[in-house]
């Protein structure tokens with residue numbers, strides 16, 4: 001019998017925590033969303049003394065989760081200089097074969113990226129709906145956090161970059177459940193633009209194998225798309241986590257946050273599938289010049 005989605009999330013969380021929670025961490029990053037709730041439960045169920053561990057939230061919901069669990073929150077900006085977070089756990093909206101992720105389905109991505117970038121290890125936990133071979137397979141859009149005053153200009157720029165859905169719809173500002181409540185506000189009081197692009201996004205491996213990408217027609221490779229959107233004036237963060245992973249992420253440029261070193265997926269049959277970051281990463285950033293579309 002197919003396991004329900006919540007049970008699948010919980011199974012993945014237990015396995016991820018069992019395999020990755022360090023023996024005596026000083027700081028642990030806690031992401032946002034519905035799956036991370038099971039990660040916190042699994043951490044508590046380890047039965048360890050957590051009284052000296054600082055849990056670094058990635059937003060309001062995440063901080064409430066930490067507090068409600070009786071754990072000790074520490075703000076990202078209060079971390080001691082030059083001290084890394086030992087491990088950060090988070091959810092994801094879609095994950096590809098190279099462990100590039102789409103995040104921001106719940107309007108959290110900027111603080112998540114800050115925390116992931118500061119972590120020695122970043123581990124994602126999700127259910128089987130998120131497990132895909134390429135990004136934008138089932139998840140329809142890239143969430144982008146923008147400064148409200150620049151949001152229309154950012155959308156114009158995104159359209160030039162080829163942002164459109166299969167039905168021809170362009171990027172849009174995410175609104176609350178009741179449209180009269182207006183745009184969703186992030187923890188930074190910014191807006192979220194959801195930008196569709198022709199599906200799916202290519203990976204670095206695809207490019208290495210000679211698959212054609214044509215940015216001007218909206219056919220993008222993951223890392224290049226993340227970098228190009230991040231360069232638009234008014235964009236605070238892009239809901240694509242890509243680029244280096246683990247220790248490599250600390251010395252590289254901050255275009256993409258970091259890919260997780262591993263992602264745990266709770267499957268419909270009750271098993272947990274683990275996808276690990278490939279040892280060799282194909283990055284196309286060094287191979288192509290920066291694209292500056294004219295508008």
Ligand SMILES: O=C[C@H](O)[C@H](O)[C@H](O)COP(=O)(O)O
Pocket residue numbers: 031032033034035036090091092093103104105106107108109112
């Ligand atoms: O904005 C939300 C975050 O990026 C979440 O981590 C992501 O949307 C996954 O959330 P959930 O675990 O609820 O599927």
